[in-house]
Amino acid sequence: MTDSSDYIVDLQQITFRRGSRLIFDGVDIRIPRGKVTGIMGPSGCGKTTLLRLIGAQLRPDSGSIWVNGQNIPELGREQLFAARKHMGMLFQSGALFTDLSVFENVAFPLRVHTELSEAMVRDLVLLKLQAVGLRGARDLMPDELSGGMQRRVALARAIALDPQLMMYDEPFVGQDPISMGVLVRLIRLLNDALGLTSIVVSHDLAETASIADYLYVVGDGQVLGQGTPDELMNSDNPRIRQFMQGEPDGPVPFHYQAPDYLADLLHREQK
Amino acid sequence: MSVISRVALLGRAGLDTVSALGRSGIFLSNALLGRTRFGNSFALLLKQLYSVGVLSLAITIVSGLFIGMVLALQGYNILVGYGSEQAVGQMVALTMLRELGPVVAALLFAGRAGSALTAEIGLMKATEQLSSMEMIGVDPLKYVIAPRLWAGFISLPLLTMIFCVVGIWGGSLVAVDWLGVYSGSYWSNMQNSVEFVDDVLNGMVKAVVFAFVVTWIAVFQGYDCEPTSEGISRATTRTVVYASLAVLGLDFILTALMF
Amino acid sequence: MRTRNLELTVGAFILAGLLALAVLAVKISGLSPSSAGATYSVHAYFDNVAGLTPKAKVTMSGVTIGQVTAIEFDKTRYSARVDMDINRKINTLPADSTASILTAGLLGEKYLGISVGGDDEVLADGSEIYDTQSALVLEELIGRFLLNTVSKEE
Numbered sequence: 001m002t003d004s005s006d007y008i009v010d011l012q013q014i015t016f017r018r019g020s021r022l023i024f025d026g027v028d029i030r031i032p033r034g035k036v037t038g039i040m041g042p043s044g045c046g047k048t049t050l051l052r053l054i055g056a057q058l059r060p061d062s063g064s065i066w067v068n069g070q071n072i073p074e075l076g077r078e079q080l081f082a083a084r085k086h087m088g089m090l091f092q093s094g095a096l097f098t099d100l101s102v103f104e105n106v107a108f109p110l111r112v113h114t115e116l117s118e119a120m121v122r123d124l125v126l127l128k129l130q131a132v133g134l135r136g137a138r139d140l141m142p143d144e145l146s147g148g149m150q151r152r153v154a155l156a157r158a159i160a161l162d163p164q165l166m167m168y169d170e171p172f173v174g175q176d177p178i179s180m181g182v183l184v185r186l187i188r189l190l191n192d193a194l195g196l197t198s199i200v201v202s203h204d205l206a207e208t209a210s211i212a213d214y215l216y217v218v219g220d221g222q223v224l225g226q227g228t229p230d231e232l233m234n235s236d237n238p239r240i241r242q243f244m245q246g247e248p249d250g251p252v253p254f255h256y257q258a259p260d261y262l263a264d265l266l267h268r269e270q271k
Numbered sequence: 272m273s274v275i276s277r278v279a280l281l282g283r284a285g286l287d288t289v290s291a292l293g294r295s296g297i298f299l300s301n302a303l304l305g306r307t308r309f310g311n312s313f314a315l316l317l318k319q320l321y322s323v324g325v326l327s328l329a330i331t332i333v334s335g336l337f338i339g340m341v342l343a344l345q346g347y348n349i350l351v352g353y354g355s356e357q358a359v360g361q362m363v364a365l366t367m368l369r370e371l372g373p374v375v376a377a378l379l380f381a382g383r384a385g386s387a388l389t390a391e392i393g394l395m396k397a398t399e400q401l402s403s404m405e406m407i408g409v410d411p412l413k414y415v416i417a418p419r420l421w422a423g424f425i426s427l428p429l430l431t432m433i434f435c436v437v438g439i440w441g442g443s444l445v446a447v448d449w450l451g452v453y454s455g456s457y458w459s460n461m462q463n464s465v466e467f468v469d470d471v472l473n474g475m476v477k478a479v480v481f482a483f484v485v486t487w488i489a490v491f492q493g494y495d496c497e498p499t500s501e502g503i504s505r506a507t508t509r510t511v512v513y514a515s516l517a518v519l520g521l522d523f524i525l526t527a528l529m530f
Numbered sequence: 531m532r533t534r535n536l537e538l539t540v541g542a543f544i545l546a547g548l549l550a551l552a553v554l555a556v557k558i559s560g561l562s563p564s565s566a567g568a569t570y571s572v573h574a575y576f577d578n579v580a581g582l583t584p585k586a587k588v589t590m591s592g593v594t595i596g597q598v599t600a601i602e603f604d605k606t607r608y609s610a611r612v613d614m615d616i617n618r619k620i621n622t623l624p625a626d627s628t629a630s631i632l633t634a635g636l637l638g639e640k641y642l643g644i645s646v647g648g649d650d651e652v653l654a655d656g657s658e659i660y661d662t663q664s665a666l667v668l669e670e671l672i673g674r675f676l677l678n679t680v681s682k683e684e
Contacts, residue, residue, distance in 0.1 A: 055406050081408045089406040095399035109407045112414075154403070161407075314533070320540045328543060357634065364558055429547025436550040439558060456634075459594060462560030463587055464639070471554045 008033045008165055008197045009054055014063035016049065023049055025221035026063070031165075036191050036198040038212030038229075040205065041219045042243065047201040048092070050218070051167045054199075055089055056080050068164070085113060088158035089167045094150035096142040102129070102153050103138040109160045128156040132186060148179025152186070159190060166196050172204040184211055205244065209233075217243060295491040302412040302420060302490075315418040323384045323419065324426030330383050331376060331430045332437050338375060339438030342366055343445040347452070356450075360457035361464040363442035368465065368474040369530065372435040374522050377481035380427050381514035385489035388419055389510040392493025393503035401494075416490055423486025424479075431478035473529045480521060485514045569596060569615035570655035574629045578664040579610040581640040582631055588614050588642040595620045598642060614642065616653075624649040630663035640665060 009031035016024040023046040031037050041047055052058045053065060056072045065072040070083055096105050106125045110116060116124070129135040132152040142150055151171065158166060168187060172180050188211045191198045202208045209215065209229040217224045217232065217240050225232055225240040233244055242250035258264070346362045392415065395401050401411045439461075446452040465471065489510045496506035555561045579601055588596040596616035604611045616623070626647030633640055644659075653659065 052402075057402060057405060077410075081405075081410060084406055084408040087406060089403065091399040091403050093399050095403035097400055097404075098395075098398070109409075112407070112409050157407075317533075317536055317540055320543070321536050325539050325543045328546075355634070358639070368554070368558075425544075429544060429550075432547050432550035432554060436553045436558075458557070459560075459587065460634075460639075461558055463585060463597075463641075465559040466585075467555055467559040467561040471551075471559050475551075 006033060007031060008068060009199070010066040011050075011053075012064045012066070014053065014065065015061045016046070016053065016058070017061055018049075022221050024060070027218070027221070027223055029216055029223065031197060031199055032214060033197050034191075034195065035213040036188065036200060036211050038208040038215045039199060039201045040203060040208055040215060040217050040243070041224075043203060045219045046221070047203075047218065048169050051089065051169055051199065051201055054165075054167065055084065055087060085161055086163050087165045087167065088161070088163035090151065090155055090158050090169060090171055092170045092173060094142075094147070094154040096150055096154055096157070098142050100142075101138070102134065102140050102142065102145070105142065105153060106138075106157045106160055109157065113161060124160065125156075128160055129153075131159070131190070132156045133182075146179070148175050148182065151175075151179075151183065155183075155186060155190075159194065159196075162194065164197060166190070166198045168198065168200045168202075170202055171200065172202055172207050180207060187211055205246065219243070291495070294495065295487070298412070298416075298491055298494060299420075299487060302416040312418065315414070316421055319418045319422035320426060323388070323422040324429065327380060327383045327426065327430060328433070330379055331434050334375065334379055335372075335434035335437035336441040338371055339363060339367060339441030340445045342371070342438070343442035343450075346442075347446055347450050356446075356452055357456035357460055359446045359452055360439075360443065360461040363446070364439050364461045364465050365470060367435045367438045367442075368470045370522070370526070372438065373431050373474050373477035373481055374518060376431040376434040376478065377427060377485055377518045378515055380423075380430060380482075381485045381489070381511055381518065384423065384426070385485050385510050385514050386507045388423070388486070388489040389493040389496070389507045390503055392416070392419070392490060393496040393498070393506050396494065396496065397498040397500070397503060416494060419490050420486055423489070424482050427482030427485065428475055428478040431475070431481075435474070469530075476529075477522065477525050480525065481518050484517045484521060488514045488517065568618050570618055570621070571599070571613060571615055572653050572655075572657050572659060573611055573613045574659040574662050575604065575607060575609045575611055576629075576631065576662050576664045577609055578667060579612060579631060580665045580667055581633070582612065582642070582665065583640070586639065586641050588616060588644060590620070590623075590644045590646075595644070612642070621652065623653040625651040625653055625657065626661060627653065627659060628661040628663060629659045631665040633666065 007030045009029075011027060011029040014024050014027045014029075015022075029039070029050070039047055039050060049058060053060055054067060054072070056065075056075070059073050064074075067083065068086065070079075072080070072083065075083060096102075097108065100108065103125055106128055107121050110121050110124060114121075126135055126138070129138055132155055134149060134152055134156065137145065137149065137153070142153070145153065166187075171183050171187065175183065184207050187198060187200065190196060200208055200212060212229060214226070215229055215232050216226045219239065224243075225235055225237055227235075232240055235241055235244070239251040241247075248254050259267075342363045343359055346359045347356055350356045350359055350362070392401075395411075395415065401415065404411045404414060443454070443457055447454040447457050492506040492510045492513070496502045582598065582601060584598050584600060586598045587594045588598065596614055598612055598614045600611075600613040602611055603609075612629075623644065624647040626649040628645045628647065630643050630645070631640055632643045647661070
C-alpha cells in the first residue's frame with residue numbers, strides 16, 4: 001500500500017476535529033526517509049496536532065497514518081508502545097522529568113526498555129550527552145539548567161534509543177540566538193550522523209528553511225504548498241508568499257472578522 | 272425557551288458526569304490491571320509510599336492526639352454527671368475506632384496527600400512529562416499512576432490505625448493523668464466493650480474503602496485536569512471537595528451496613 | 531545512600547502501622563490468644579439477667595477474674611443460664627459462693643460479682659453456683675418503693 005522505502009511517514013486523507021472545529025480536512029503529507037522535513041504554518045493551524053497524530057497521542061477522525069508500514073490508528077495499546085520506541089519526540093517545553101537528574105533523564109529510556117548493564121548504560125548516556133555538549137552537566141537537576149540546555153538534554157533523551165524518526169515540536173521557540181544556532185546545527189548534524197529522518201514543526205521561517213530539505217506549509221486545515229525551500233520562496237500562491245515573506249496583511253487578514261469599522265463607531269453613538 | 276435550555280443544561284451536566292465516571296473507571300482498570308514490565312516497580316512504590324504515607328504521618332499523629340484528648344475531656348464532663356466517668360475509655364475507643372479514626376484520617380489524607388498527588392500529576396501533564404513518557408514508549412498509567420494508587424491504598428489504612436492508637440492514648444492522657452480516672456477501669460472498660468472483629472476490623476474496612484476512593488479521586492483529577500495552571504488549581508480543589516464528600520457519604524452508608 | 535534512607539523510613543512507617551494494629555487488638559480490644567485453656571467454666575441460673583452481655587467481666591473484690599461466655603434461656607427452669615470462664619489460677623472458690631449481677635456506676639455496664647462463701651468444697655470445671663442475686667431492674671425498684679409509700683400512708 002505504501003512505498004515504505006522512500007517515505008517513512010505517509011499521512012493519507014487525514015481528517016481531525018477538535019470539538020466542532022475542523023483542524024485537518026483531508027490532508028496528505030509524506031515524509032521522505034533520511035531527510036529533514038519542515039512543517040510550517042501560522043500559529044494555531046494544527047502543526048503540533050500533526051506530530052501528536054503521528055505519535056498516536058491523538059486519533060484522527062478518518063484517514064490512515066502509515067509509519068514504517070504500520071497503520072498507527074489501528075494498532076493496539078501494546079503494539080503502539082512498541083512502535084513508539086522507534087520514534088523520538090522533542091517537546092516544546094523539553095518535558096524533562098523534574099525529579100530525575102540530567103543523567104537519569106537520559107538513562108530513563110534505556111533502563112525501562114533494555115536490560116543493559118549499569119556500565120553500558122553509563123557509556124551510552126555519556127555518549128548521547130557528549131553529542132549535545134552537556135556531558136559536564138550530568139549531575140545537575142533539570143531546574144538548574146537554562147531553557148536551551150533543557151531542550152538539549154531532552155534531545156539527548158529522545159535519541160537515547162536510536163530512533164528512526166525524530167520529531168521536533170517548535171524547537172526554536174523562546175531561544176536566544178546562540179542556543180537557537182546550537183539547536184539548528186544539532187538537528188542537522190544528528191540527522192546526517194545517525195541516519196535519522198527528522199520532522200521539524202515550526203513557524204520560525206529562516207531557521208527552518210535553513211535546515212529543511214523539504215517544506216510543507218499548512219493552514220486552514222489544508223496543505224497550502226510543498227516543495228524545497230527555494231521553490232516555496234518563489235511561489236506564486238499569494239498565501240504562501242504572505243507567510244514566507246512575513247507580510248502583515250494579505251489573504252490572511254490583519255483584522256479579525258468584524259463589522260465595518262465606521263458603521264461600528266456610528267452604531268455606538270446612535271445608542 | 273429558557274426552561275428548555277435549562278433542561279438541556281441539566282442533561283448535559285448528567286452526560287458529563289456519566290462520561291467522567293466512565294473515563295475514571297477505564298483509567299483505574301488500565302492503571303491497575305495488566306502486567307507491569309518494569310523491574311524497578313518496587314522502587315517506584317517505595318518512593319510514593321514515602322511521599323504519600325510517611326509525609327502524612329506528622330499531621331495524622333498530631334490530629335489524632337488532639338482529637339483523642341478532646342473526646343476524653345468532653346466525654347468526662349458529660350459522664351461525670353451520671354457517675355460513670357470510668358466509661359470514658361470505652362467511649363473514646365469506640366468513637367475513634369468506629370467513626371472518627373477512619374473519617375478524620377481520610378479527610379486529612381485527602382487534604383495532605385490527595386491534593387499533592389493531584390497537583391503533582393497535573394503539573395507533569397502540563398509540562399508534557401506524561402506525553403513525553405508516552406513517546407518514550409512507557410505507559411504513564413503504569414509508571415506514574417499505578418505506584419501512586421497502590422501507595423495510597425496501603426498508606427491510609429496504616430495511618431488510620433496509627434491515628435486511632437494515638438487518639439486513644441491521648442484520651443488516656445487526659446482522662447487518667449489529668450482528670451484522675453482510675454487507669455485500670457479506663458483500660459478494662461475499653462477492653463470489655465471493644466470487640467476486635469466488630470469494632471476494630473469494621474473500622475479498618477472503612478479505612479480501606481476510603482483509601483481506595485480518596486486516592487482514586489486524587490489521581491484521576493490530576494490525570495484528567497486541564498493542563499494549565501488554572502486547570503491544576505481547579506483540579507486540586509475538586510480533589511479535596513469530592514474526596515471529602517465521598518468519604519462522609521460513604522461513611523454513612525458503611526455505618527448503616529455495619530453497625 | 532538516599533535510597534537506603536527512603537527504605538528505612540518507609541519500613542519504619544509500615545512497622546508502626548502494623549504495631550498500631552497489634553495495639554488495637556491486644557491492648558484496646560483485649561484480644562489475647564492465651565485466654566483459652568487457662569480457664570475453667572462454671573454456670574449459674576438467674577431469674578433476671580437484664581443488661582448482662584457476653585464478654586462482661588466476672589469480678590471478685592473488684593478484680594476481674596474471668597468473663598461471661600454465654601447467656602441463654604433455660605426453658606425447663608424458666609430462668610436464664612449464664613456460663614462464665616474463670617481464670618484457672620483462682621481455683622479455691624468455695625462451692626457456696628454467691629454470684630450477683632452488679633452495675634458499674636448508675637448507667638455503667640453490668641458485670642458479675644462473686645462473693646465468697648464458707649464451704650470446704652471448691653468450684654470446679656462444670657459446677658454450678660446455686661446462690662445467685664438477679665439484676666436490679668429500675669422499674670421494679672421504683673414500683674416497690676411506690677407500693678411501700680402507699681402502704682405506709684394507709
